[in-house]
Amino acid sequence: MKLSPDETVFWQHGFITINLTIVTTWILMLLLAVASWVITRKLKKGIHISRWQSMLEIIIITIKNQIKEIGLNKPEEYIGFIGTLFLFIAVANLCIIFPWYQPPTGSLSTTVALAICVFMAVPFFGIEKSGVLGYLKSYLQPTFIMLPFNLISEISRTIALAVRLFGNIMSGGMIVAILLTITPFIFPIVMNALGLLTGMVQAYIFSILATVYIAAAVQESG
Amino acid sequence: MKINWFTVIAQVINFLILVWLLKRFLYKPILNAIDEREKKIISQLKDAEAKEEKAEKEKVEFKQKNDTFDLEKKELMDKTIAETNVQRQKLLDEARTEANKLSSKLEETSKENRKKLNQEIAKKTQQEVFAIARKTLADLASVSLEEQSVNIFVKRIEELTEEEKKKFIEAFKATSKPILIQSTFELPHKQQIEIKKSIQEILGAKTHFEFKTAPELISGIELMANGYKLAWSISEYLDSMEKDISEILKEKSKEKTEKKPETKTKHDVKEDTDEKIEPKKKVVFEKKAESEKK
Structure with missing residues (x-):
């Protein structure tokens, strides 16, 4: 039994491996990009808009408001990163309703990659906001003694992000797989529905935590 | 539970590409559309407010004009009524004077006639009396x-x-x-x-x-x-x-x-x-x- 889609390899040449995780990610990327393009291609700027546009606007305004609620005053600057995190994880998790689909978020490599992105984004936005020195000073807050702890927290929370998402999604898939062998009919459907909920919650948690970290970096340095 | 580091790198790159794609095709156009719409709505609201203000102003103006008009109308009406009354009185007086004149003229004419008649009668009587007297005397x-x-x-x-x-x-x-x-x-x-x-x-x-x-x-x-x-x-x-x-x-x-x-x-x-x-x-x-x- 394969625990991760990483293990399904389509093509390998030395270090380069094209596995199910990467392929699924590409498909999702294509889906998101094409859907966005199709919908925003005919954007209407008047009062009357299409239903698809309305749906997208609701999603984006909700994300924007969430970012603002957490404390980032200019959500337009961060929506590209945080919004994409949320949309990618949410779509990846929602697609479990399709048969034989294995979410890329169930692969530790993907979650680690996303965690690394957050890990890199925090100093990026911090430095962008208040310069390198300003950002680095935030590690000495409230006193320089706190520097090691700050560093540890920075690394540990990144690992926690990666493992939390991976564990939740992977376990959901595992439970369904195991239940299928025991009670193959109705029960897996219930678990799958639960999996959808878990997936949405995880997408929300991941992006909110990323926002909190970025907000903390931006506000501390500011 | 292995971490495939190539996959990790690929996913990081994939994620950054997705960020760029979505920024390009989703967030920017949608946010722009929303902003523009908001601006439009705000401008429309402002317009509406201005129009409302104008309408209110005009309403007040019209009301004032209406009031003035009513007042003027009333004044004119009163004036006209008064003038009409005066004219009526004048006409009545004139008519009365005319009637008096006419009646006095009529009276005068009738008096004249009467006088003439009287004179005629007197003359006739006189003539008659003399004729009788003359005849009587002639006879006598x-x-x-x-x-x-x-x-x-x-x-x-x-x-x-x-x-x-x-x-x-x-x-x-x-x-x-x-x-x-x-x-x-x-x-x-x-x-x-x-x-x-x-x-x-x-x-x-x-x-x-x-x-x-x-x-x-x-x-x-x-x-x-x-x-x-x-x-x-x-x-x-x-x-x-x-x-x-x-x-x-x-x-x-x-x-x-x-x-x-x-x-x-x-x-x-x-x-x-x-x-x-x-x-x-x-x-x-x-x-x-x-x-x-x-």
Whole structure:
């Protein structure tokens, strides 16, 4: 039994491996990009808009408001990163309703990659906001003694992000797989529905935590 | 639970590409659309607000104008009503004056008519009275009356003043024609002698006489000698009487036009006519009496 889609390899040449995780990610990327393009291609700027546009606007305004609620005053600057995190994880998790689909978020490599992105984004936005020195000073807050702890927290929370998402999604898939062998009919459907909920919650948690970290970096340095 | 580091790197790159793609195709256009729409809505709201403000202002203005208009209307109405009343009063007054004028004119005309009629009646009456008197006297001028009248004539000749006598004598002396004596009836011989006698007494000489009858004298007798005339007849009396009466009438009417009474009831007019008629009668009778006396 394969625990991760990483293990399904389509093509390998030395270090380069094209596995199910990467392929699924590409498909999702294509889906998101094409859907966005199709919908925003005919954007209407008047009062009357299409239903698809309305749906997208609701999603984006909700994300924007969430970012603002957490404390980032200019959500337009961060929506590209945080919004994409949320949309990618949410779509990846929602697609479990399709048969034989294995979410890329169930692969530790993907979650680690996303965690690394957050890990890199925090100093990026911090430095962008208040310069390198300003950002680095935030590690000495409230006193320089706190520097090691700050560093540890920075690394540990990144690992926690990666493992939390991976564990939740992977376990959901595992439970369904195991239940299928025991009670193959109705029960897996219930678990799958639960999996959808878990997936949405995880997408929300991941992006909110990323926002909190970025907000903390931006506000501390500011 | 292995971490495939190539996959990790690939996923990081994939994720960054996705961020770029979504930024390019999703967030930017949507956010722009939202911003633009918001701007549009705000501008529309502002427009609406401005319009509302304008409308409110206009409403107030219109209300004010309406109020002013109403007030003006009312004023004009009141003025018109007042003017109409004044005009009405004026017209009524005019009509009344006109009516008064007309009625007074009518009254005057009727009065005039009445006066004319009265005058006509008076004249007629007068004429009638004289005609009757004349006829009566003519009828009554019997011989005894003629005699009486000759007696009176003779008496008159005898009573002539010295001056008159002198004039008579002078007139007589200046002509050789006989003395003409006219009368309405043929004088009887006796009377002719009486007259001759009395004249001869005055003249103191014998002279010729010519006796003629003249019916127009109306019970009268006339003596003519070279322009000198000595006469007595009822006709003369009647002529002078008629003259007197018409003079009185003229005076009366003159007085009436001067006084011009404003309004007179029928009663008054009646009395008036009575007044007018009565003196005539009086005069006639007085003259009659006088003539009888004589």
